[in-house]
Amino acid sequence: xxxxxxxxxxxxxxxxxxxxxxxxxxxxxxxxxxxxxxxxxxxxxxxxxxxxxxxxxxxxxxxxxxxxxxxxxxxxxxxxxxxxxxxxxxxxxxxxxxxxxxxxxxxxxxxxxxxxxxxxxxxxxxxxxxxxxxxxxxxxxxxxxxxxxxxxxxxxxxxxxxxxxxxxxxxxxxxxxxxxxxxxxxxxxxxxxxxxxxxxxxxxxxxxxxxxxxxxxxxxxxxxxxxxxxxxxxxxxxxxxxxxxxxxxxxxxxxxxxxxxxxxxxxxxxxxxxxxxxxxxxxxxxxxxxxxxxxxxxxxxxxxxxxxxxxxxxxxxxxxxxxxxxxxxxxxxxxxxxxxxxxxxxxxxxxxxxxxxxxxxxxxxxxxxxxxxxxxxxxxxxxxxxxxxxxxxxxxxxxxxxxxxxxxxxxxxxxxxxxxxxxxxxxxxxxxxxxxxxxxxxxxxxxxxxxxxxxxxxxxxxxxxxxxxx
Numbered sequence: 001x002x003x004x005x006x007x008x009x010x011x012x013x014x015x016x017x018x019x020x021x022x023x024x025x026x027x028x029x030x031x032x033x034x035x036x037x038x039x040x041x042x043x044x045x046x047x048x049x050x051x052x053x054x055x056x057x058x059x060x061x062x063x064x065x066x067x068x069x070x071x072x073x074x075x076x077x078x079x080x081x082x083x084x085x086x087x088x089x090x091x092x093x094x095x096x097x098x099x100x101x102x103x104x105x106x107x108x109x110x111x112x113x114x115x116x117x118x119x120x121x122x123x124x125x126x127x128x129x130x131x132x133x134x135x136x137x138x139x140x141x142x143x144x145x146x147x148x149x150x151x152x153x154x155x156x157x158x159x160x161x162x163x164x165x166x167x168x169x170x171x172x173x174x175x176x177x178x179x180x181x182x183x184x185x186x187x188x189x190x191x192x193x194x195x196x197x198x199x200x201x202x203x204x205x206x207x208x209x210x211x212x213x214x215x216x217x218x219x220x221x222x223x224x225x226x227x228x229x230x231x232x233x234x235x236x237x238x239x240x241x242x243x244x245x246x247x248x249x250x251x252x253x254x255x256x257x258x259x260x261x262x263x264x265x266x267x268x269x270x271x272x273x274x275x276x277x278x279x280x281x282x283x284x285x286x287x288x289x290x291x292x293x294x295x296x297x298x299x300x301x302x303x304x305x306x307x308x309x310x311x312x313x314x315x316x317x318x319x320x321x322x323x324x325x326x327x328x329x330x331x332x333x334x335x336x337x338x339x340x341x342x343x344x345x346x347x348x349x350x351x352x353x354x355x356x357x358x359x360x361x362x363x364x365x366x367x368x369x370x371x372x373x374x375x376x377x378x379x380x381x382x383x384x385x386x387x388x389x390x391x392x393x394x395x396x397x398x399x400x401x402x403x404x405x406x407x408x409x410x411x412x413x414x415x416x417x418x419x420x421x422x423x424x425x426x427x428x429x430x431x432x433x434x435x436x437x438x439x440x441x442x443x444x445x446x447x448x449x450x451x452x453x454x455x456x457x458x459x460x461x462x463x464x465x466x467x468x469x470x
Contacts, residue, residue: 040070043078045368060350064285076263079126082113086233090179091144093229095295096170099345102306106298112232117263123235133282135290148180154200158216162225178230185234186241209257242384256335262376299345299356305363336373340366413442414451425460
C-alpha cells in the first residue's frame with residue numbers, strides 16, 4: 001500500500017478502491033479490465049485520413065467527422081462515424097446504389113448498426129449532430145431522414161412499415177426503403193423475446209433483414225408491404241444491453257444480424273464543446289460529398305478482391321475461433337466477414353473512386369470494418385463477464401467518486417472566479433497549484449457550460465484559442 005501511494009500518488013481512499021478492483025477482477029472467471037480510455041483509437045483503422053485539418057475539399061466524410069470530433073469533443077468517435085455510415089446506407093438504398101457479390105445477385109447497401117455506449121457518452125447528441133449536418137434539398141428538407149419510428153404492437157409495426165414510400169430498384173422491383181433510428185433499442189428487443197408483447201415481430205424482423213415482404217392477416221384485414229429494405233441505426237447503453245440479453249439471445253439469428261459497435265468513453269463528466277459549431281464545420285464538407293455520389297448504379301469487384309477475401313477469411317477465422325471461442329465465432333464470423341463486400345462498396349463511394357469496379361484499396365477498408373464488429377462483440381462479451389464477476393460494480397463506484405470529485409472541483413473554481421473578478425491567469429494557477437494548460441481547460445469547461453456568464457479570464461482564454469488556430 002505504501003508503494004502504491006509513493007508511485008502513483010494515490011490517496012488512502014483511492015488505494016482501497018484500487019485494491020477492491022484488483023480483488024474483484026482476480027476472482028473466477030479471471031477477466032481483464034476493459035475500460036481503458038482508448039475510444040479515439042478504436043475507429044482509427046477505418047478512417048482514411050484521420051489527421052487532417054479539415055481544409056481540403058477532397059477530404060472524405062469519415063476523416064472530416066473524425067478530426068472534428070476528436071479535436072473538439074470527448075464523444076467516442078465511433079458514435080458519429082457509424083451514425084454517418086447509417087445515413088449513407090439509407091441514402092444508397094433511396095438512390096438505387098447497389099453492389100454485386102461475385103457469386104450472388106445484386107443487393108442493397110442497407111446496414112443494421114447497433115451502437116453500445118455507456119450512459120452519458122452522448123449517443124443521442126452525436127446522432128443529432130450528424131442528422132443536422134446532412135445536406136438539404138431544394139425544399140430545405142434533409143436529403144436523408146428517418147421515415148419509421150417503430151410501433152407498440154405487431155400489427156401496428158407492419159402497418160407503419162406499409163406506410164413507407166414505394167420505389168422501384170435497378171431491376172424494376174418495387175421496394176419500400178426504411179430508415180429507422182431507435183434509442184434505448186433494448187426496450188424494443190425485449191418485446192421480441194419469448195413472452196414479450198411483440199414476439200411475432202421477431203419473425204418479421206428476420207424477414208425484412210433479408211429484404212422480404214412483411215405480412216399480417218387479421219380477422220378484418222390483411223396488411224402486406226412490398227420488399228422492405230431497412231437501414232437501421234440502433235443505440236443503447238452497454239450496461240442495459242448486457243443485463244437484458246443472455247448469450248443465447250445474442251448468438252441467435254436476430255442477434256447476429258446486428259452489427260455491434262462498442263463505443264467506450266472517458267471519465268470526463270462535463271462537456272467542453274458546443275454542438276452548433278461542430279454542425280457548421282461539417283455541413284460544407286458533407287454537402288460537397290453528396291453532390292459527387294453517383295446514383296442508380298451497381299458496383300462489382302475486381303478479381304483481386306475475391307482473392308483477398310478467400311485468403312484472409314481463413315486467416316481471421318482461425319484467430320477469432322481462438323479469441324471468441326468456436327461456438328460464438330461460428331455464429332458471428334461468417335456473417336460479419338461477409339459484410340466486407342458491402343462496406344467495400346461504401347468505401348468506394350466515400351473515397352470517390354472512379355468506375356463501378358471496386359478495387360483492393362476499398363476492399364481493405366471493408367475488411368477492417370468487419371474486424372471492428374468482431375472486436376466489438378469480444379469487448380461486449382467481456383463486459384458481460386466483468387458484470388458477472390462484480391468488477392463492473394466496483395469500477396462504477398470508483399468512476400462515480402471520480403465524477404463527484406470533478407464536479408466538486410468545478411464548483412470550487414466557479415466560486416473562486418465569482419469572488420475574484422480582477423485576478424490574472426497566473427493568480428488562478430497559483431491558487432490551485434495547476435499549470436496553464438490545465439487552467440485553460442477549466443476555464444473552457446466553465447465557459448462552454450455557462451457556469452459563469454462572464455469573467456475577464458474568458459478573454460484571456462479566447463486569445464489563447466486564437467493563437468492555437470494560427
